[in-house]
Amino acid sequence: MKKFLAVLSTLVMLGSLASCGDNSSSSDNNSSNNDTKTTTAAKKDDAEANNDGDSNSGGKKTVGIAMPTKSLERWNRDGEYLKEQFEAAGYDVELKYSDNKTEQQNNDIQSMIADKVDLLLIAAIDGETLSQTLADAKAVDIPVIAYDRLIMNTDAVSYYVSFDNYTVGKLQGEFVRDTLKLDSEAGPFNIEFTAGDPADNNAGFFFNGAYDVLKDYISKGVLKVPSGKTTFEQVATPTWSTDKAFENMQNTLASYYSDGTKLDVALCSNDSTALGVAKAIDSDYSGGNAPLVTGQDGDIANLQNIVDGKQSMTVYKNVSDEAGVTLDVAKAILSGQTPDASLSLSAEAKYDTESYNNGVKVVPSYLLVPYVITKDSLDKLVDTGLYKWDSNNKYLESTASTT
Numbered sequence: 108m109k110k111f112l113a114v115l116s117t118l119v120m121l122g123s124l125a126s127c128g129d130n131s132s133s134s135d136n137n138s139s140n141n142d143t144k145t146t147t148a149a150k151k152d153d154a155e156a157n158n159d160g161d162s163n164s165g166g167k168k169t170v171g172i173a174m175p176t177k178s179l180e181r182w183n184r185d186g187e188y189l190k191e192q193f194e195a196a197g198y199d200v201e202l203k204y205s206d207n208k209t210e211q212q213n214n215d216i217q218s219m220i221a222d223k224v225d226l227l228l229i230a231a232i233d234g235e236t237l238s239q240t241l242a243d244a245k246a247v248d249i250p251v252i253a254y255d256r257l258i259m260n261t262d263a264v265s266y267y268v269s270f271d272n273y274t275v276g277k278l279q280g281e282f283v284r285d286t287l288k289l290d291s292e293a294g295p296f297n298i299e300f301t302a303g304d305p306a307d308n309n310a311g312f313f314f315n316g317a318y319d320v321l322k323d324y325i326s327k328g329v330l331k332v333p334s335g336k337t338t339f340e341q342v343a344t345p346t347w348s349t350d351k352a353f354e355n356m357q358n359t360l361a362s363y364y365s366d367g368t369k370l371d372v373a374l375c376s377n378d379s380t381a382l383g384v385a386k387a388i389d390s391d392y393s394g395g396n397a398p399l400v401t402g403q404d405g406d407i408a409n410l411q412n413i414v415d416g417k418q419s420m421t422v423y424k425n426v427s428d429e430a431g432v433t434l435d436v437a438k439a440i441l442s443g444q445t446p447d448a449s450l451s452l453s454a455e456a457k458y459d460t461e462s463y464n465n466g467v468k469v470v471p472s473y474l475l476v477p478y479v480i481t482k483d484s485l486d487k488l489v490d491t492g493l494y495k496w497d498s499n500n501k502y503l504e505s506t507a508s509t510t
């Protein structure tokens with residue numbers, strides 16, 4: 108009898124599955140909705156409609172993934188890799204992109220809570236704006252992993268998976284120090300800083316990591332900042348906007364470099380801002396030299412700029428590995444374990460229980476390892492399997508279908 112019921116409920120589920128297409132989409136694509144409810148969430152409704160006591164009919168658990176936007180290239184890769192890897196591991200996925208709108212992201216996460224997902228993975232648009240929503244998740248025992256960006260002022264975050272964000276900045280500062288030989292050259296060299304979004308907790312880590320390497324050279328006069336802008340607040344770029352970075356650098360060049368002053372370095376915290384800065388240098392800088400330009404993420408347009416000599420380096424973060432480590436942590440949580448330093452990981456990551464205090468608690472973190480990519484090491488990206496050379500063997504293309 109039991110076997111008959113099991114077969115019957117499977118047939119019922121299969122029948123409900125057949126009626127549900129996977130309509131992944133996102134409000135970023137200007138679609139009328141960003142409903143990415145997958146077959147299982149629909150199936151769950153069917154299961155409950157059939158009074159199936161187990162909300163995870165068929166034992167499959169659902170993971171809700173909230174990404175900030177599709178307008179910043181890397182999150183398209185994150186979303187794809189996370190969905191791929193979680194589904195390959197037997198989970199169902201509800202993936203939403205919230206168009207860089209904090210209210211939309213709260214609504215998107217609330218709808219995942221209403222769908223009774225078993226775990227939430229969130230890359231916050233603004234780490235300060237999710238406290239109430241996460242309190243709602245905690246109230247119904249949905250664990251939360253903060254993905255890549257720390258979520259602030261809440262005790263509802265169980266874990267944080269990211270890269271060592273301070274080291275990202277440190278690598279940028281060290282690249283400038285070593286390329287200009289600041290320990291042996293007298294200079295002075297002129298530098299300008301472009302930091303990230305003040306709403307993104309990572310941005311401060313990136314800026315501080317770089318500035319801490321360079322501040323002694325600034326105080327010794329080997330490095331000078333003609334604009335005088337040396338604090339995070341003075342050089343931050345809301346929403347990591349390429350256009351805003353372009354405009355800010357245009358203004359800086361017009362105000363401090365139109366007299367022929369040489370710009371030696373434009374230190375940018377990531378690739379989307381570096382793209383805007385490189386564009387401003389291209390159009391508005393009259394010096395005969397090509398300033399050093401730093402970045403982060405390995406975005407396709409920036410890798411082309413690296414080939415063309417308009418950007419000097421990017422700090423690469425393998426977000427497929429980040430998705431893999433997130434899956435490792437999620438699996439442990441969903442099987443009732445308490446991940447710690449002993450958790451076996453699919454990629455190298457440091458277990459950290461000190462660096463990331465979110466204002467309520469120090470969030471236990473798994474921090475992957477970033478590394479520098481320059482024109483001479485682009486093949487390292489091909490070796491990841493996530494990039495390939497174009498048909499002319501000149502520029503890199505992403506192998507991800509979404510970028």
Ligand code: GAL
Pocket residue numbers: 179181182255256303307309310347377378379403404
């Ligand atoms: C940060 C992320 C970086 C950067 C930026 C814009 O939080 O860690 O990779 O690109 O967002 O997406």
